């Protein structure tokens with residue numbers, strides 16, 4: 001990881017879709033994000049190629065969502081529809097959801113169980129690993145029609161992605177060159193192992209459309225600075241406060257991050273008392289009429305009440321009290337995104353634990369008492385940045401470099417690291433003077 005900020009004066013986005021007028025990245029580098037990066041359709045199109053179909057592992061689901069031979073799940077990597085399947089030997093596969101004949105969509109259901117993947121248009125059949133097994137009328141009829149003599153089924157399978165799993169999470173990538181998943185996750189893998197330590201059971205889903213560019217949301221759970229300020233429920237009812245013991249871990253590339261807080265570990269500090277007077281989120285007089293939602297059990301035995309983990313560019317794993325969920329971010333155009341929440345527990349949870357998780361599911365999600373504000377802020381940002389012609393984010397909380405801010409949550413270190421990696425992947429030339 002580089003320790004210095006970029007010294008460039010101008011950066012140009014290269015590529016066939018670049019604007020006629022080169023876009024200029026602010027000279028300060030990754031401590032700024034120009035607003036055109038959230039609003040320009042050409043930039044959005046380049047992201048699909050360079051990030052979503054580029055060198056990144058993308059979360060596609062839980063192993064528990066495809067439990068049996070023939071189980072499938074249809075989802076997205078960026079805008080590309082893909083299908084996750086479980087084959088006869090138990091192995092997991094991810095294929096592009098597009099027939100190798102003339103491009104028809106194979107799976108239209110979100111979930112299901114099949115013996116094979118079947119294209120309704122001309123009945124090409126694929127096995128659960130994506131190999132073509134049969135093409136209707138390939139030998140023609142009565143000596144006429146049919147596919148050429150040199151046609152080989154083995155040359156016309158579905159587009160297969162690389163697949164890797166970690167603790168029940170399934171990731172896929174279009175890249176043949178990307179390092180193995182666990183190497184890519186680095187130190188942040190420990191945050192996944194901490195939570196997903198035994199077989200999972202899916203409890204339910206929540207999907208929301210956010211009228212904002214995907215990066216406004218990707219920045220949000222990397223942004224430990226806002227958590228105890230924007231989310232008044234956190235501070236007011238003590239699940240997460242800046243005055244509590246907390247920390248942040250990034251992997252060495254700076255792509256992935258998690259932060260945590262331990263409820264009930266308040267340390268008195270004059271700084272906090274001074275600042276808190278100006279915070280909307282500190283309301284010592286408010287009480288819940290039914291406080292049962294706050295009753296959480298320290299199930300991992302380390303006192304952590306909140307852990308939010310983000311992997312680049314579109315995955316979140318959260319533990320908020322005993323609410324556990326994944327979030328998958330799906331871009332739907334330059335100013336639209338979907339967020340899919342999958343709530344889960346463990347296979348061996350008793351009924352009371354499942355009930356607690358379901359009650360606490362109300363803390364997060366599209367209408368969650370904590371997270372409802374996140375999408376609202378993303379949409380307000382998108383509206384405020386709408387013209388995309390001027391202005392830029394200022395990202396210097398905790399310092400100006402990739403390391404500054406250390407492990408404190410009062411920092412935008414993970415956001416600076418995001419923009420650093422984003423610019424690398426997008427080919428934004430850091431050395432242009």
Ligand code: FES
Nearest residue numbers: 099101102119122
């Ligand atoms: S498009 Fe699928 S069989 Fe023709």
Ligand SMILES: [Fe+2]
Nearest residue numbers: 220227371374
């Ligand atoms: Fe948030």
